[in-house]
Amino acid sequence: MNKVNVEDLFRDISKCNQVEAIALGGSRVSGKYDDKSDYDVYVYVKENIPKGSRMNILSKYCCKMEIENHYWEVEDNCTLNSNTDIDIIYRNIEDFDLTIGNIVQKNIANNGYTTCLWNNLNTCKVLYDKDGKLEKLKRKYNIIYPDKLRHNIISKNRKLLNGVLPSYDMQIKKAIERNDKVSINHRVTEFLASYFDIIFAINKVSHPGEKRLIQQCIDLCEILPMDFEENLKDLFENMFNEDCNIIIEEIVKNLDKIIEQ
Known part of the structure:
Protein backbone atom coordinates (compact mmCIF):
# COMPACT_ATOMS: atom_id res chain seq x y z
CA MET A 1 0.00 0.00 0.00
CA ASN A 2 1.40 3.38 -0.92
CA LYS A 3 1.23 6.67 0.93
CA VAL A 4 -1.89 7.85 -0.90
CA ASN A 5 -3.83 4.76 0.19
CA VAL A 6 -2.85 5.27 3.83
CA GLU A 7 -3.99 8.86 3.64
CA ASP A 8 -7.27 7.64 2.13
CA LEU A 9 -7.72 5.38 5.17
CA PHE A 10 -7.15 8.29 7.53
CA ARG A 11 -9.57 10.41 5.52
CA ASP A 12 -12.28 7.74 5.72
CA ILE A 13 -11.86 7.45 9.50
CA SER A 14 -12.06 11.24 9.87
CA LYS A 15 -15.51 11.19 8.26
CA CYS A 16 -16.98 9.39 11.27
CA ASN A 17 -19.04 11.86 13.31
CA GLN A 18 -17.48 10.70 16.57
CA VAL A 19 -13.91 11.60 15.53
CA GLU A 20 -12.34 14.77 16.90
CA ALA A 21 -8.75 14.25 15.74
CA ILE A 22 -6.30 11.76 14.25
CA ALA A 23 -2.57 11.67 14.95
CA LEU A 24 0.39 9.59 13.86
CA GLY A 25 3.01 8.55 16.41
CA GLY A 26 6.03 6.34 16.88
CA SER A 27 8.85 5.74 14.47
CA ARG A 28 6.82 6.87 11.46
CA VAL A 29 7.01 10.39 12.89
CA SER A 30 10.55 10.29 14.30
CA GLY A 31 11.92 8.94 11.00
CA LYS A 32 13.57 6.00 12.78
CA TYR A 33 11.41 3.35 11.21
CA ASP A 34 12.52 0.27 9.30
CA ASP A 35 10.86 -2.44 7.21
CA LYS A 36 9.34 -4.01 10.35
CA SER A 37 7.91 -0.78 11.73
CA ASP A 38 4.15 -0.50 11.96
CA TYR A 39 1.89 2.53 11.89
CA ASP A 40 0.81 3.85 15.29
CA VAL A 41 -2.38 5.84 14.72
CA TYR A 42 -4.30 7.61 17.48
CA VAL A 43 -7.94 8.45 16.91
CA TYR A 44 -9.38 10.90 19.44
CA VAL A 45 -13.13 10.64 19.80
CA LYS A 46 -15.98 12.23 21.74
CA GLU A 47 -17.73 8.85 21.89
CA ASN A 48 -17.08 5.35 20.59
CA ILE A 49 -17.24 4.66 16.86
CA PRO A 50 -19.46 1.61 16.30
CA LYS A 51 -17.48 -1.55 15.70
CA GLY A 52 -19.29 -2.27 12.45
CA SER A 53 -18.48 1.16 11.04
CA ARG A 54 -14.78 0.68 11.75
CA MET A 55 -14.80 -2.78 10.21
CA ASN A 56 -16.42 -1.46 7.03
CA ILE A 57 -13.72 1.18 6.65
CA LEU A 58 -10.76 -1.03 7.52
CA SER A 59 -11.87 -3.93 5.30
CA LYS A 60 -11.07 -1.77 2.24
CA TYR A 61 -7.45 -1.35 3.28
CA CYS A 62 -6.52 -4.35 5.42
CA CYS A 63 -6.01 -8.05 4.75
CA LYS A 64 -6.13 -8.96 8.46
CA MET A 65 -8.19 -7.30 11.16
CA GLU A 66 -8.64 -7.66 14.91
CA ILE A 67 -11.34 -5.21 15.86
CA GLU A 68 -11.95 -3.93 19.40
CA ASN A 69 -8.94 -5.34 21.24
CA HIS A 70 -8.65 -4.17 24.86
CA TYR A 71 -5.18 -5.40 25.82
CA TRP A 72 -3.87 -1.89 26.58
CA GLU A 73 -6.18 0.75 25.16
CA VAL A 74 -9.15 0.28 22.81
CA GLU A 75 -7.47 -0.81 19.59
CA ASP A 76 -8.00 -2.16 16.11
CA ASN A 77 -4.88 -4.15 15.27
CA CYS A 78 -4.63 -4.81 11.55
CA THR A 79 -2.33 -5.63 8.66
CA LEU A 80 -2.57 -3.41 5.62
CA ASN A 81 -2.82 -4.94 2.16
CA SER A 82 0.89 -4.08 1.78
CA ASN A 83 1.59 -6.47 4.72
CA THR A 84 2.53 -3.54 6.96
CA ASP A 85 0.94 -3.67 10.41
CA ILE A 86 -1.17 -0.78 11.65
CA ASP A 87 -2.37 -0.22 15.22
CA ILE A 88 -5.28 2.17 15.56
CA ILE A 89 -5.79 3.34 19.14
CA TYR A 90 -9.05 5.05 20.11
CA ARG A 91 -9.00 7.60 22.93
CA ASN A 92 -11.75 9.70 24.43
CA ILE A 93 -10.24 13.16 24.10
CA GLU A 94 -11.64 14.45 27.41
CA ASP A 95 -10.42 11.41 29.36
CA PHE A 96 -7.02 11.76 27.70
CA ASP A 97 -6.83 15.39 28.82
CA LEU A 98 -7.50 14.32 32.42
CA THR A 99 -4.87 11.57 32.23
CA ILE A 100 -2.16 13.93 31.01
CA GLY A 101 -3.25 16.51 33.60
CA ASN A 102 -2.75 13.96 36.40
CA ILE A 103 0.84 13.52 35.27
CA VAL A 104 1.88 17.03 34.22
CA GLN A 105 -0.26 19.19 36.53
CA LYS A 106 -0.85 16.96 39.56
CA ASN A 107 2.61 15.35 39.18
CA ILE A 108 1.45 11.79 39.88
CA ALA A 109 4.21 9.23 39.28
CA ASN A 110 3.70 5.66 38.05
CA ASN A 111 5.75 2.50 38.43
CA GLY A 112 7.76 3.09 35.26
CA TYR A 113 6.78 4.75 31.97
CA THR A 114 5.26 7.73 33.82
CA THR A 115 5.57 10.34 31.08
CA CYS A 116 5.03 8.14 27.99
CA LEU A 117 1.60 9.53 27.14
CA TRP A 118 2.85 13.07 27.59
CA ASN A 119 5.68 12.31 25.19
CA ASN A 120 3.21 10.73 22.78
CA LEU A 121 1.10 13.90 22.79
CA ASN A 122 4.07 16.23 22.36
CA THR A 123 5.70 14.26 19.54
CA CYS A 124 2.69 13.08 17.53
CA LYS A 125 1.94 14.44 14.07
CA VAL A 126 -1.60 15.76 13.81
CA LEU A 127 -3.26 14.45 10.64
CA TYR A 128 -6.79 15.70 11.28
CA ASP A 129 -8.19 18.02 13.92
CA LYS A 130 -11.84 18.93 13.36
CA ASP A 131 -12.14 21.74 15.89
CA GLY A 132 -8.48 22.15 16.86
CA LYS A 133 -8.91 20.29 20.17
CA LEU A 134 -5.79 18.14 19.78
CA GLU A 135 -3.60 21.09 18.86
CA LYS A 136 -5.05 22.89 21.89
CA LEU A 137 -3.98 19.97 24.10
CA LYS A 138 -0.51 20.02 22.57
CA ARG A 139 -0.19 23.71 23.42
CA LYS A 140 -1.64 23.21 26.90
CA TYR A 141 0.92 20.58 27.84
CA ASN A 142 3.89 21.98 25.94
CA ILE A 143 5.53 23.09 29.18
CA ILE A 144 8.86 22.77 30.97
CA TYR A 145 9.24 19.46 32.78
CA PRO A 146 7.89 20.11 36.32
Whole structure:
Protein backbone atom coordinates (compact mmCIF):
# COMPACT_ATOMS: atom_id res chain seq x y z
CA MET A 1 0.00 0.00 0.00
CA ASN A 2 1.40 3.38 -0.92
CA LYS A 3 1.23 6.67 0.93
CA VAL A 4 -1.89 7.85 -0.90
CA ASN A 5 -3.83 4.76 0.19
CA VAL A 6 -2.85 5.27 3.83
CA GLU A 7 -3.99 8.86 3.64
CA ASP A 8 -7.27 7.64 2.13
CA LEU A 9 -7.72 5.38 5.17
CA PHE A 10 -7.15 8.29 7.53
CA ARG A 11 -9.57 10.41 5.52
CA ASP A 12 -12.28 7.74 5.72
CA ILE A 13 -11.86 7.45 9.50
CA SER A 14 -12.06 11.24 9.87
CA LYS A 15 -15.51 11.19 8.26
CA CYS A 16 -16.98 9.39 11.27
CA ASN A 17 -19.04 11.86 13.31
CA GLN A 18 -17.48 10.70 16.57
CA VAL A 19 -13.91 11.60 15.53
CA GLU A 20 -12.34 14.77 16.90
CA ALA A 21 -8.75 14.25 15.74
CA ILE A 22 -6.30 11.76 14.25
CA ALA A 23 -2.57 11.67 14.95
CA LEU A 24 0.39 9.59 13.86
CA GLY A 25 3.01 8.55 16.41
CA GLY A 26 6.03 6.34 16.88
CA SER A 27 8.85 5.74 14.47
CA ARG A 28 6.82 6.87 11.46
CA VAL A 29 7.01 10.39 12.89
CA SER A 30 10.55 10.29 14.30
CA GLY A 31 11.92 8.94 11.00
CA LYS A 32 13.57 6.00 12.78
CA TYR A 33 11.41 3.35 11.21
CA ASP A 34 12.52 0.27 9.30
CA ASP A 35 10.86 -2.44 7.21
CA LYS A 36 9.34 -4.01 10.35
CA SER A 37 7.91 -0.78 11.73
CA ASP A 38 4.15 -0.50 11.96
CA TYR A 39 1.89 2.53 11.89
CA ASP A 40 0.81 3.85 15.29
CA VAL A 41 -2.38 5.84 14.72
CA TYR A 42 -4.30 7.61 17.48
CA VAL A 43 -7.94 8.45 16.91
CA TYR A 44 -9.38 10.90 19.44
CA VAL A 45 -13.13 10.64 19.80
CA LYS A 46 -15.98 12.23 21.74
CA GLU A 47 -17.73 8.85 21.89
CA ASN A 48 -17.08 5.35 20.59
CA ILE A 49 -17.24 4.66 16.86
CA PRO A 50 -19.46 1.61 16.30
CA LYS A 51 -17.48 -1.55 15.70
CA GLY A 52 -19.29 -2.27 12.45
CA SER A 53 -18.48 1.16 11.04
CA ARG A 54 -14.78 0.68 11.75
CA MET A 55 -14.80 -2.78 10.21
CA ASN A 56 -16.42 -1.46 7.03
CA ILE A 57 -13.72 1.18 6.65
CA LEU A 58 -10.76 -1.03 7.52
CA SER A 59 -11.87 -3.93 5.30
CA LYS A 60 -11.07 -1.77 2.24
CA TYR A 61 -7.45 -1.35 3.28
CA CYS A 62 -6.52 -4.35 5.42
CA CYS A 63 -6.01 -8.05 4.75
CA LYS A 64 -6.13 -8.96 8.46
CA MET A 65 -8.19 -7.30 11.16
CA GLU A 66 -8.64 -7.66 14.91
CA ILE A 67 -11.34 -5.21 15.86
CA GLU A 68 -11.95 -3.93 19.40
CA ASN A 69 -8.94 -5.34 21.24
CA HIS A 70 -8.65 -4.17 24.86
CA TYR A 71 -5.18 -5.40 25.82
CA TRP A 72 -3.87 -1.89 26.58
CA GLU A 73 -6.18 0.75 25.16
CA VAL A 74 -9.15 0.28 22.81
CA GLU A 75 -7.47 -0.81 19.59
CA ASP A 76 -8.00 -2.16 16.11
CA ASN A 77 -4.88 -4.15 15.27
CA CYS A 78 -4.63 -4.81 11.55
CA THR A 79 -2.33 -5.63 8.66
CA LEU A 80 -2.57 -3.41 5.62
CA ASN A 81 -2.82 -4.94 2.16
CA SER A 82 0.89 -4.08 1.78
CA ASN A 83 1.59 -6.47 4.72
CA THR A 84 2.53 -3.54 6.96
CA ASP A 85 0.94 -3.67 10.41
CA ILE A 86 -1.17 -0.78 11.65
CA ASP A 87 -2.37 -0.22 15.22
CA ILE A 88 -5.28 2.17 15.56
CA ILE A 89 -5.79 3.34 19.14
CA TYR A 90 -9.05 5.05 20.11
CA ARG A 91 -9.00 7.60 22.93
CA ASN A 92 -11.75 9.70 24.43
CA ILE A 93 -10.24 13.16 24.10
CA GLU A 94 -11.64 14.45 27.41
CA ASP A 95 -10.42 11.41 29.36
CA PHE A 96 -7.02 11.76 27.70
CA ASP A 97 -6.83 15.39 28.82
CA LEU A 98 -7.50 14.32 32.42
CA THR A 99 -4.87 11.57 32.23
CA ILE A 100 -2.16 13.93 31.01
CA GLY A 101 -3.25 16.51 33.60
CA ASN A 102 -2.75 13.96 36.40
CA ILE A 103 0.84 13.52 35.27
CA VAL A 104 1.88 17.03 34.22
CA GLN A 105 -0.26 19.19 36.53
CA LYS A 106 -0.85 16.96 39.56
CA ASN A 107 2.61 15.35 39.18
CA ILE A 108 1.45 11.79 39.88
CA ALA A 109 4.21 9.23 39.28
CA ASN A 110 3.70 5.66 38.05
CA ASN A 111 5.75 2.50 38.43
CA GLY A 112 7.76 3.09 35.26
CA TYR A 113 6.78 4.75 31.97
CA THR A 114 5.26 7.73 33.82
CA THR A 115 5.57 10.34 31.08
CA CYS A 116 5.03 8.14 27.99
CA LEU A 117 1.60 9.53 27.14
CA TRP A 118 2.85 13.07 27.59
CA ASN A 119 5.68 12.31 25.19
CA ASN A 120 3.21 10.73 22.78
CA LEU A 121 1.10 13.90 22.79
CA ASN A 122 4.07 16.23 22.36
CA THR A 123 5.70 14.26 19.54
CA CYS A 124 2.69 13.08 17.53
CA LYS A 125 1.94 14.44 14.07
CA VAL A 126 -1.60 15.76 13.81
CA LEU A 127 -3.26 14.45 10.64
CA TYR A 128 -6.79 15.70 11.28
CA ASP A 129 -8.19 18.02 13.92
CA LYS A 130 -11.84 18.93 13.36
CA ASP A 131 -12.14 21.74 15.89
CA GLY A 132 -8.48 22.15 16.86
CA LYS A 133 -8.91 20.29 20.17
CA LEU A 134 -5.79 18.14 19.78
CA GLU A 135 -3.60 21.09 18.86
CA LYS A 136 -5.05 22.89 21.89
CA LEU A 137 -3.98 19.97 24.10
CA LYS A 138 -0.51 20.02 22.57
CA ARG A 139 -0.19 23.71 23.42
CA LYS A 140 -1.64 23.21 26.90
CA TYR A 141 0.92 20.58 27.84
CA ASN A 142 3.89 21.98 25.94
CA ILE A 143 5.53 23.09 29.18
CA ILE A 144 8.86 22.77 30.97
CA TYR A 145 9.24 19.46 32.78
CA PRO A 146 7.89 20.11 36.32
CA ASP A 147 10.43 19.81 39.15
CA LYS A 148 7.82 18.19 41.39
CA LEU A 149 7.08 15.54 38.77
CA ARG A 150 10.79 14.84 38.45
CA HIS A 151 11.07 14.46 42.23
CA ASN A 152 8.00 12.21 42.51
CA ILE A 153 9.13 9.86 39.73
CA ILE A 154 12.60 9.49 41.21
CA SER A 155 11.29 9.04 44.76
CA LYS A 156 8.64 6.44 43.94
CA ASN A 157 10.65 4.37 41.49
CA ARG A 158 13.92 4.50 43.44
CA LYS A 159 12.25 2.87 46.44
CA LEU A 160 11.13 0.02 44.22
CA LEU A 161 14.69 -0.77 43.12
CA ASN A 162 15.92 -1.64 46.60
CA GLY A 163 15.59 -0.61 50.23
CA VAL A 164 11.96 -1.56 50.94
CA LEU A 165 10.47 -4.97 51.68
CA PRO A 166 8.76 -5.46 48.26
CA SER A 167 11.68 -3.99 46.27
CA TYR A 168 12.60 -5.62 42.99
CA ASP A 169 16.15 -6.58 43.98
CA MET A 170 14.85 -8.81 46.81
CA GLN A 171 12.23 -10.36 44.57
CA ILE A 172 14.88 -11.09 41.93
CA LYS A 173 17.18 -12.60 44.54
CA LYS A 174 14.45 -14.95 45.78
CA ALA A 175 13.51 -15.93 42.24
CA ILE A 176 17.15 -16.78 41.44
CA GLU A 177 17.39 -18.92 44.60
CA ARG A 178 14.30 -20.80 43.43
CA ASN A 179 15.60 -20.99 39.84
CA ASP A 180 12.25 -19.50 38.79
CA LYS A 181 13.21 -18.12 35.38
CA VAL A 182 9.76 -16.75 34.58
CA SER A 183 9.72 -14.76 37.83
CA ILE A 184 13.29 -13.55 37.27
CA ASN A 185 12.41 -12.29 33.81
CA HIS A 186 9.28 -10.55 35.09
CA ARG A 187 10.96 -8.84 38.04
CA VAL A 188 13.99 -7.74 36.00
CA THR A 189 11.60 -6.22 33.46
CA GLU A 190 9.87 -4.23 36.23
CA PHE A 191 13.24 -3.24 37.70
CA LEU A 192 14.31 -1.84 34.34
CA ALA A 193 11.00 -0.01 33.85
CA SER A 194 11.62 1.94 37.06
CA TYR A 195 15.32 2.34 36.29
CA PHE A 196 14.69 3.97 32.91
CA ASP A 197 11.85 6.09 34.32
CA ILE A 198 14.33 7.55 36.82
CA ILE A 199 16.97 8.25 34.17
CA PHE A 200 14.53 10.14 31.94
CA ALA A 201 13.21 12.06 34.97
CA ILE A 202 16.72 13.04 36.08
CA ASN A 203 17.28 14.50 32.63
CA LYS A 204 13.80 16.09 32.52
CA VAL A 205 13.08 14.20 29.32
CA SER A 206 9.63 12.73 28.73
CA HIS A 207 9.72 8.95 28.37
CA PRO A 208 9.85 7.93 24.67
CA GLY A 209 8.33 4.47 25.12
CA GLU A 210 9.49 0.89 25.39
CA LYS A 211 11.57 0.44 22.23
CA ARG A 212 15.33 1.01 21.78
CA LEU A 213 15.58 2.39 25.31
CA ILE A 214 19.33 2.11 25.66
CA GLN A 215 19.90 4.07 22.46
CA GLN A 216 17.13 6.51 23.39
CA CYS A 217 18.94 7.27 26.64
CA ILE A 218 22.22 7.81 24.80
CA ASP A 219 20.56 10.09 22.26
CA LEU A 220 18.33 12.10 24.60
CA CYS A 221 19.99 12.21 28.02
CA GLU A 222 23.00 14.29 29.01
CA ILE A 223 23.30 12.55 32.39
CA LEU A 224 23.74 8.78 32.43
CA PRO A 225 24.97 6.41 35.13
CA MET A 226 28.60 5.36 35.00
CA ASP A 227 29.12 2.16 32.98
CA PHE A 228 25.53 2.47 31.73
CA GLU A 229 25.81 0.22 28.68
CA GLU A 230 28.28 -2.18 30.29
CA ASN A 231 26.10 -2.73 33.35
CA LEU A 232 23.05 -3.51 31.25
CA LYS A 233 25.02 -5.86 29.01
CA ASP A 234 26.26 -7.71 32.10
CA LEU A 235 22.72 -7.88 33.48
CA PHE A 236 21.32 -9.48 30.34
CA GLU A 237 24.17 -11.96 30.13
CA ASN A 238 23.90 -13.03 33.78
CA MET A 239 20.21 -12.57 34.46
CA PHE A 240 19.60 -16.18 35.52
CA ASN A 241 22.58 -16.74 37.82
CA GLU A 242 23.72 -15.35 41.17
CA ASP A 243 25.97 -12.75 39.53
CA CYS A 244 22.75 -10.96 38.66
CA ASN A 245 22.42 -9.80 42.29
CA ILE A 246 25.88 -8.22 42.26
CA ILE A 247 25.22 -6.52 38.93
CA ILE A 248 21.93 -5.08 40.17
CA GLU A 249 23.74 -3.67 43.21
CA GLU A 250 26.23 -2.01 40.87
CA ILE A 251 23.47 -0.62 38.66
CA VAL A 252 21.68 0.91 41.65
CA LYS A 253 24.92 2.30 43.09
CA ASN A 254 25.77 4.02 39.80
CA LEU A 255 22.22 5.33 39.48
CA ASP A 256 22.35 6.80 42.99
CA LYS A 257 25.43 8.79 42.08
CA ILE A 258 23.56 10.74 39.41
CA ILE A 259 20.45 11.10 41.62
CA GLU A 260 22.62 12.76 44.27
CA GLN A 261 24.20 15.21 41.82
